[in-house]
Amino acid sequence: MPHKTFFWFFFPSGLAMLLFIGLPIISSFFQSLHIEPEQILMEVEKCDPFGCKTETKVDIEATSKLQEEQPLGRFNGLGTYVDRNHLAFDQIKEAWNNSSSMSDFIDIMLNLPFYKALLFTLTFCFAVTPPVVVLGFIVALSINTLTKSLKGPTIFGVILPMIVTPLIGSLVLFWMIDAKGILGSTIQYLFDDPNLSLKSSSQLTWITLIIYGIWHNTPFAFVVFYAALQTVPQDPIEAAIIDGASRYERVRHIVIPHLYPVATFIILICLMDNFRVLEPIIGFAAEGVAQSLSWMIYNDLRSENKMLFGSAGATSMLTIIGVAFLLTPVLIRTWREFRTER
Amino acid sequence: MESKINRYSKQLILINSLFIIIWLVVSVFPFIWTFWGSFKVKADFFSRADWMFAVTGVNTLVETGDTSTVKAYVESWTEGEFWKATMNTAIITVSVVTISLFLGTLGAYALSRSTYKYTFWILIAALIFRAMPHITLVSGYLFPFFQLNxxxxxxxxxxxxxxxxxPFTLWLLYSFFKTVPKELDESALIDGCTYFQAFRFVIMPVMWPGVVTAGLFSMMLAYNDFTVTSLLLNQQNYTMVPKINAYLGTIEHSGNYMWAVSSVVSAxxxxxxxxxxxxRQLISGLTAGAVKG
Structure with missing residues (x-):
């Protein structure tokens, strides 16, 4: 296809991506270099019969004028990146010098907002992914043995948690796990503790969120594994049966090796998707004990009258760096595939 | 032939069926529960006394005179203006699906038919774009959008x-277009068609399965979106998902919580x-994605 034809075919799609995915990243970066203007204070002398006092007041007129002149705020360089809410270098240095032991230092560090969020995000990613892969594989194996007429409805039932949006999915589970819901009261009954609730401690909330993550992501792993199972070659399996291999041995030595590439694909997609976890935290109303990087950005932008563009931009940039780390293996894989294709 | 030697033992069938049934319950039961509970009052669905109330509807009987009620539905659709949110979702979903399929098919067709190297870099760029968390993009939109009003x-x-x-539509349709033989449009070109005519009259008619799959994914994205819609729309223009979240936030109205429950079902x-x-199309789409990375 000549360059010119290609250009016109691709132009609309490329323009949309450039304007609304490429530019926002740059705009986010610019925002992160600026900080909201400080309020201009003025001293007002107030006199009453008992004497004169000077008061400091916010000069609203001057502040709003400044805001109009510099809507993005003043230039702050990388200041936002290292402040207390982000990388917090000063606080870490201080903690390093003052803390008596290593665990003390880690304690202080993980109480800083950014590191707290990073810890949750990574914990969520790495706790959800392995069970998802294992469960997805088992479900795929089981459903593959069903008779054809049963397969359709069963697959439909199994993929439901994946197709609802995470907010609705987490709400639906939350209403059951809530202390007043069916699961919550059953758990209280089982442990004979009327005050036990999954919201009572931060560990339990984290576990709940992780269980939700597994529930939501397993169908995706299942669908991909199920599709891949249809491509497993039959000849080696038949040969193995003739040689007397048990079902377990066949799965272990023929099916699983065949599915390795698919499994890495699932793991990478799962890690990438869970790195942006946001809706479950809102659905489970777990903002108090579990914050993710995405949630930090969301929180900065939520209030309509005072959005912290600088702070949100800085967190976004740091999140993108995190995504880049996770993305590298995917890119290498795609690159290799493309090489072999040509 | 296979059935004789590869027969499943009785225990295996039993364990297998048991596992599938349990898994089905885990996947489906929460939705059935919410559906059933949405016809009850709050005192039943979130019963302090006994979760069985949510099944039998004791308080619902006391409050409304029947064991199930559509009060929450009626109220959320009228007073809660859920009809407006539904309409907004419909507008957004239909527009997004139409526009993104139009742009996507053109772009993906060009990518699949060009033999130059830059197509590879474009696809890689699309992959990187696909990985960007939506919230980071939203943080980049807000300021310029405010300035531009x-x-x-x-x-x-x-x-x-x-x-x-x-990005996702491009990758998906790209892998579908790759399966359509090149000879098809080449012969059309030789017969004197322009590229656009070949695309429109020769390729598109055989591409419907791919287009339906891509449309399905666009629909799910637009329908399910929370991050973009909740931050880029003002309250009057909310779609269903942010609307449900808004019901949860306002506690002043005691019925609001049930509005959220019934709206979840409506959505x-x-x-x-x-x-x-x-x-079938959904699964084939996910498979195409898996094979192509």
Whole structure:
């Protein structure tokens, strides 16, 4: 296809991506270099019969004028990146010098907002992914043995948690796990503790969120594994049966090796998707004990009258760096595939 | 032939069926529970005394005179203005699907038919774009949108969702177009068609399965989106998902919590219908994605 034809075919799609995915990243970066203007204070002398006092007041007129002149705020360089809410270098240095032991230092560090969020995000990613892969594989194996007429409805039932949006999915589970819901009261009954609730401690909330993550992501792993199972070659399996291999041995030595590439694909997609976890935290109303990087950005932008563009931009940039780390293996894989294709 | 030697033992069948049944319950039961509970009052669905109340509807009987009620539905659709949110979702979903399929098919066709190297880099760029968390993009939109005064309205959100959707649509349709033999459009070109005519009259008619699959994914993205719609729309223009979240936030009205429950059912029901209808296409799309990375 000549360059010119290609250009016109691709132009609309490329323009949309450039304007609304490429530019926002740059705009986010610019925002992160600026900080909201400080309020201009003025001293007002107030006199009453008992004497004169000077008061400091916010000069609203001057502040709003400044805001109009510099809507993005003043230039702050990388200041936002290292402040207390982000990388917090000063606080870490201080903690390093003052803390008596290593665990003390880690304690202080993980109480800083950014590191707290990073810890949750990574914990969520790495706790959800392995069970998802294992469960997805088992479900795929089981459903593959069903008779054809049963397969359709069963697959439909199994993929439901994946197709609802995470907010609705987490709400639906939350209403059951809530202390007043069916699961919550059953758990209280089982442990004979009327005050036990999954919201009572931060560990339990984290576990709940992780269980939700597994529930939501397993169908995706299942669908991909199920599709891949249809491509497993039959000849080696038949040969193995003739040689007397048990079902377990066949799965272990023929099916699983065949599915390795698919499994890495699932793991990478799962890690990438869970790195942006946001809706479950809102659905489970777990903002108090579990914050993710995405949630930090969301929180900065939520209030309509005072959005912290600088702070949100800085967190976004740091999140993108995190995504880049996770993305590298995917890119290498795609690159290799493309090489072999040509 | 296979059935004789590869027969499943009785224990295996038993364990297998048991496992599938348990897993089905885990997947489906929460939705059935919510559906059933949405016809009860709050005192039953979130019963302090006994969770069985949610099944039997004791308080619902006391409060409304029947064991089930559609009060929450009626109120949320009228007083809660859920009809407006539904309409907004419909507008956004239809527009996003139409526009992103139009752009996506053109772009993906060009990518699949060009033999130059830059197509590879474009696809890689699309992959990187696909990995960007949506919230980081939103943080980049807000400030310029405020300055340009386009924040809060539906068209902005539609364009944004189309753009966010493009990378995935491109990859999916690209892998579908690759399966259509090149000879088909080449012969059309030899017969004197322009590229656009070949695309429109020769390729598109055989591409419907791929287009339906891509459309399905665009639909799910637009229908399910929370991050973009909740931050880029103003309250009057909210779609269903942010609307449900808004019901949860306001506690002043005691009925609001049940509004959220009934709205969840109202929002999921059409989605489930569509998926039931197009299940095969959905799975084939996920498979194409898996094979192509």
């Amino acid at each position: 386009v924040w809060g309205i539906l068209p902005t959100t539609i364009i944004v969702l189309v753009a966010i959707n493009q 999921t029901a059409p989605l489930f219908m569509i998926i039931m209808f197009f299940q």
